[in-house]
Amino acid sequence: MFRQACFDEPLIFEMSREGKVGVLIKDDPMSAKTDVRKGGIAEIPSGVLRGKLNLPEVSQIEVVRHFTRLSQMNWGIDLGPYPLGSCTMKYNPRVNEDLAWLDEVQQIHPEQGLDSIQGALELLYRLDRMLSSITGMHKFTLQPAAGAQGELTGCLIMRKYHERKGDRRDEIIVPDSAHGTNPASAAMAGFKVVEVRTGEDGCIDLELLKGAVTNRTVGLMMTNPNTLGIFEKRVCEIAEVVHDAGGLMYYDGANLQGIIGRARPGDLGFDIVHLNLHKTFSTPHGGGGPGSGPVGVKEHLKDFLPVPTIIHKDGGYQLDWGKPESIGKIRGGYGSFPILVRAYAYLLSMGSEGLRLSCDIAVLNTNHFAKKVSGIKGFAIPFGGAFRKHEVVVSAEEMTKETGVTALDVAKALLDRGLHSPTIYFPLIVKEALMFEFTETETKESIDAYVEALREISERAYTDPGILRGAPTNASVGRLDEVLANHPRTMCLSYRMLSKRGKMQA
């Protein structure tokens, strides 16, 4: 039986005792003699000197125990399956961690002279070539910090492309099944979002799309396989429609796992792609980052990529800043370098055959699960019987109607069984959605364990639904009060607010 670790762990502020230190820091020989708070450092005007600073004072062992205990109250891939749909929570190989922690990765500076970072630049250059070759694109920028920033980069490239053509376009087409970041990124790039509805087969409705495309269309942002896990098989026709109207095709690479090694976005008609290295390319999600969202483009868009790009010239690697058409910088630095090292090592470990195998098994895992789960009472797989790719969306709508047990209840009940929940309530076009993505990482045994757990939950739902609404009971804490967390009067977002508003009960 599963029981998550449960400590009554105080806030680190509540552990503070005056005079304790967590690490010895040498003091400046001159200023140590004087009290900085009284303006002891010569030549510093007292008007800019700080008064009190309330940070916790704790010893080293207390810090180590505190965060170790907190870690034990946290689910990770290392503990068990983590089938969040569209997040591609695959195993994070440890050899890549060791490589990312090398001094030659962590302890180098972008301004230390190109001659002394040739190893880094070579790796980045090769990674660009690898990603280009996987996706069928011409050139990549490795700069974007995450997938959503990759989307923004891609949108800014589209914006600049049309501007340079003297074309005033401001509408971007996004399917209703798209990730929330697509419309949000498009809006940040200043576009109006035109939504197209998903057809009964779970794919973009080509006729609706034709109606939506105009001479103001910037392009189409498309995820393929889409968030239902279905491959948009008319993608080449869709690309034709968009291109004929002068628009560009943008590929959201969040779901690349479903086709990696079997099809390339570039060959399918896409002009721009972003990838999520923390998804398809196995770099750790780290609780929510750092990630990496490289953006690749076809040749006709290469001049718009952010600066600098890495080039190979005269036997060495250089940074090319001289690109007048570039959109400029999208963030500081050249990209999440330690993440890029991990992805590079992953690609070597896989080889192109390994990538294809990862796709095959991820897809087989999905369909194995889909087949088994579709027979369970209360659950259904909407949008037809086509084989899914890397993910599948199960709807608990029938169960909710018949028993009152919701997708949220199912998710929490799974937690009680030592199984992390899938993504829930997404995509928005499926009611009571449970979106599963097992990736190639999961064993048959653990996928079958989900099927059994869902079967058992279904039985409970139809016999004793009250129990499920009380889940989870085996996690570190019971179900948490979201209303209290969000209500203006009880909202508490920092220790300061807590101190000001008085302790939470309990």
Place this chain on the structure above:
Amino acid sequence: MLKSHPYIPNASSALEEMLRDVGVSDVEELFKDLPKLPFEIKEIPKEPMDELSVEREVMGGLSKNVVFRNRCFVGGGPWFHHIPSVIKHIISRGEFLTSYTPYQAEVSQGVLQSLFEFQSMICELYDMEVANASMYDLPTSIGEATLLCSRVTGRRKVIIPSSLPRERKSVIANYTQPQGLLVKETPYSTEDGCLDQERLKGLMDSDVACVYAESPSYFGIVDEGIKAAVDAAHDFGALAVVGSDPLSLGVFKPPGEFGADIAVGDGQPLGISPGLGGNSLGIMACRDDPRIIRQMPGRIVGLTQTKDGTKRGFVLALSTREQHIRREKATSNICTNETLLALAATVYMSLMGRDGMVRVARTILGNTKYTIDKLKRAGLAAPVFRGTNFRDFAVSLKNVDEINKRLLKRRLVGGRDLSKDFPDLKGVGLFAVTEIHTREEIDVLVSALREIARGT
């Protein structure tokens, strides 16, 4: 055809059985809907490389990099600071490393509580009430802050210091231009490097949404005019955004004390190594003002309790601001952020405590002053600006590129050539010293510069 791989358990033993269950004879049948467009992935080896060879290949390539660390004196960030050993051990724990955004709060209390503590410590350091967790880096924090100010005030002008490097200005432009915001620059005084307050006042009008000021500035100058800049913003109903280096706040007044509405910062100095500039962490905090809080970008963790009221717990709060719910009306598109590095910063601040933060700031300040004095005494034209410096300082040399080449021959990394971003600052290098540099190491830099200047 590959039959097994250590990262793909079902490829071998379970394959046949699963194919049978699914009702297909071959995995190819699952991909019939893909267009037949043959291709070859040429840039990756076909076969998987064994672990030993991967190590050799990657390490072999990276060995061409040179690690300078405490022989590196380049300013403008990222910086080499001391990183307590505990940090790496904590953030390498699989429970943290291999988790994702805590959508299922009940099994993710570890990340949630850590981020709540991160927010709380950032609030203490910057003297604010609310912080998010987290932004990508400082440039994008500033970009997001300008958008936030525009949404809150309904205005379209943004004022930034002209002393920001080109890279930051470019990021800000990419965040502001699509929204039709107009960015104006306040010049810095060529004498002390601080914001020119008169020119700032001259730029103010009733369409200004945001005044951004920073101290220490990009040139490392501790600007005594932050309060005046904040007041100038407020006089015209604009919001004041103040940027500060987190380590400087052990000694210097925080943005909140100057009356800033929003504080931003670069979190890399908080226990995070430079990593070629790729280990970034953006800090963003604000006052306890519902108008601002509702417009904040990014994840924010809130304290709550279990529904039965028996236990304290943490959840992602105010999600209705975010892209997965609000889509094109979200306050930002940010989803994946820099969580693990925010955790590193949390562990760092926990270890340092109040005393450590004061000490490290004092040591950096002492080293900065020592270096500048030493350069002056060596007869080298230092520094360019008259004000007080923290860590970074601009030194007038003749030919920065040439001097840097000669420094590199002595295994030293010199200042950043500021003329690339600021044509007026010809021959000026931006240097930095931190607590990791000993007085002896600083002396080595100064003598090298002296010898190079003398042509020896």
